[in-house]
Amino acid sequence: MDSSCDRHITDNKAPVILIVDDNPTNLSIIVNYFKDSGFRLVEACDGETALELAASHGPDLILLDILMPGLDGFEVCRQFKSNDATKEIPVIFMTSLADTEDKVKGFRAGAVDYITKPFQHEEVVARVHAHLRIAKLTQNLQEQNKQLEALTQALSSRANLLEISSEVGRQITSILDLNRLLTEIVTLIQSRFGFFFVGIWLLSDDATMILKAASGSEGSELIGAKVPIGKTAPRSIIKRIAQTKEPYLATDISTDAYYYSMNPFSISHSEFVVPLVVGGEIIGALDMIIHEKDRFTTDDRKLLQTIADQISIAIQNARLYELEKNLREMLEDKANSLTELNASKDKFFSIFSHDLRNPFSVLMTTAEVLLMNLDRQNKDKIRKKAQVIFDAAKSTLNLLDNLLTWSRIQRGHMKFLPDRANLQSIVGNTYKLFAENAAKKEIQLEDLTDESVYVHADRNMIDLVIRNLVGNAIKFTPMKGRVTISAVLRPRQNGDARPVHSPKGRLVEVCVEDTGVGIGVKEMGYLFKLDVHHTTLGTANEQGTGLGLILCREMVEKNGGQIKVESEVGSGSTFKFTIPEYV
Incomplete structure (x- = not known):
């Protein structure tokens, strides 16, 4: 526009009114109306100039x-309303058009009011003042709304943080597995805060501090990492x-003097670490990292x-x-062990008393008959009865030996002394001990063990095991049968024990095989069990204690081996047990 069309009242604090009219006379009238009002007046003679002046002066109201x-005015108004910088400025149309259609068109373009020509001084001033007040009130309301929105957002954020804290509290107080x-x-903290990494060091x-838990795939790869x-x-x-024992905030870890680089986190920017303290003593740290600098707000840190x-x-x-659980389990295990031990003890003494009754009955009956008829007995009859008494006494002694051995094992008083031992030497002692018994039944007793085989075991225990097995084999083998003792070396297999005293090397499998009466499937199921009492007379009515195989199992297992039986009624039996080879 022509510069002569711009006239201003210079008061930088006064409201600015942009007056737009192509008629200089109308402009002068309006300016005259407001010459003493204290307003800053900006004049434009056409629409294009009005748009420029509105952009540069930012008027409070436009006439x-x-x-x-x-x-025309409609188009200028529409452009005002389509521009973010001017869309909130109230526009009052000045026109001689009085038709309702024109007024509606003006309102649709964005006007807030109409002033009709010819102008009425008081009306023009009143409408301008009224709409300036309305605009001011609207502006104040918008600012208050913004403040309210900010406050609402802050309260919402605080409520969200409190909700997170409550949720974390609920979750973690309900879990007792560490x-x-x-x-x-x-996982919960990462999902609620959106951190790149969340870790807990203990x-x-x-x-050292050990990373015990971490979120995300990158973090999970670092679990177990240590920081000295x-x-x-x-x-x-x-x-x-x-x-x-104080929290530490690194707003930019790329420049932080304390940052300890860990490979996946080299691209991160902020880290906040909070100590975990109980009773004034530190137990660990909560570590959080995110990709933004200075990301942790004061509220975040407090929460x-x-x-x-x-x-x-x-x-x-x-x-x-966990400590209480472990103690409780230990007490339960001890209680169960005591219960089992008492049950075993009761069963053992039940077996003992039952088996002790038989030889004592034989002793008393035979001795009584011998005493009552001593004068009428010849030497052969006395010799036979004395043999019966000797056999019964021997059986009783064997029973007492087994009782004492079992008692020492249960009380832990039987020393376990594994050492290098020659297997053939142990078997040889048993062979000599039972050679006479085998000869009486014309049983062929064979020792097929190799003198080069050495075992890593307690010699006395293995000797007792072999004696029990060979003794049983002779007892249940009929006249002119065969009992064979052999041993083979074999590698360890899945399921084989690996005792502390000899975890490596091969196993020696000792076999005691007989051609005796054999054992039924049912009986084999409880041969080595204390809770089932099973004893049988031998083929020559030899007495048994019923405890020998139970002791064999305990002693074999003590030496890191296993014992088993293979048998068929009428076809003999083979007892096998393993012990570690001496390496």
Whole structure:
């Protein structure tokens, strides 16, 4: 526009009114109306100039003529309303058009009011003042709305943080398994805060912090990582936390002096670490990393400190629960062991009393008959009865030996002394001991063991095992049968025991095979069980204690081996047991 068309009242604080009219006379009238009002007046003679002046001056109100050359008032108003910088400025049309259709068109273009020509001074001033007040009130209301929105957002954020804290509290106080607790914590915090990494470090006994739980695929790969925290350890945030027991915020870890680089986190920017403290002693740290610089707000840090306090208590509770659980299990195990031991003891003494009655009955009956008829007995009859008494006494002694052996094992008083022992030497002692018994039944007793085989075992225990097995084999083998003792070396297999005294090397499998009466399938199921009493007379009515095989099982297992039987009624039996080879 022509510069002569711009006239201003210079008061930078006064409201600005843009007056747009292509008629200079109308402009003068309006300006005259407001010459003493204190307003700053900006004049435009056409629509294009009005748009420019509105953009540069930012008026508080626009008086706009409708009928102008070029852009008419309707189009100018529409452009005002389509521009973010001017769309909120109230527009009052000045026009001689009085039709309802024109007014509606003006309102649709964005006008707030109409002033009809010819102008009425009081009406023009009143409408301008009224709409300036309305605009001011609207502006104030918008600012208040913004403040309210900000306050609402802040309250919402605070409520959300409190909700997170409550949720974390509910979750962690309901979990007593430590590993599950730590996993749930890092997963929950990451999902609620959107952190790149959440980890929990726990203090170990070797002056290090160990990463026990971490979120995300990158974090899970680092579980078990250690950060040293001793006096001579490298500088790190975790070490600083352990020493100061105070939270630490690294707003930009790329420049932070305490940052201890861990490979997946080299692209991250902010880290906040909170100590986990119980009773004034640090037990670990809650570690959070995110990809933005200076990301942790004051509210975030306060909330995370609260959550860290909850986590500390939860970890302590989980540890106490685990300790209590372990103690309870130990007590239950001991109670069960005592119950089983008492049951075994009761069963053992039941077997003992039952088996002791038979030889004593024989002793008493035979001795009584011998005493009553001593004068009428010849030497052969006395010799036979004396043999019966000797056999009964021998059986009783064997029973007492087994009782004492079992008692020492149960009370832990039987020393276990594994050492290098020649197997043939042990078998040879048994061979000599039972050679006479075998000869009486014309049984062929064979020792097929190799003198080069050495075992790593308690010699006395293995000797007792072989004696029991060979004694049983002779007892249940009929006249002119055969009992064979042999041994083979074999590699360890799945299921074989690996005792502490000899975890490596091969096993020696000792076999005692007979051509005796054999054992039924049912009977084989409880040969080595104390809770089932099973005893049988031998083929020559030899007495048994019923305890020998039970002792064999306990002693073989004590030496790191296993015992089993293969048998068929009428076809003999083979007892096999393993012991470690001496390496």
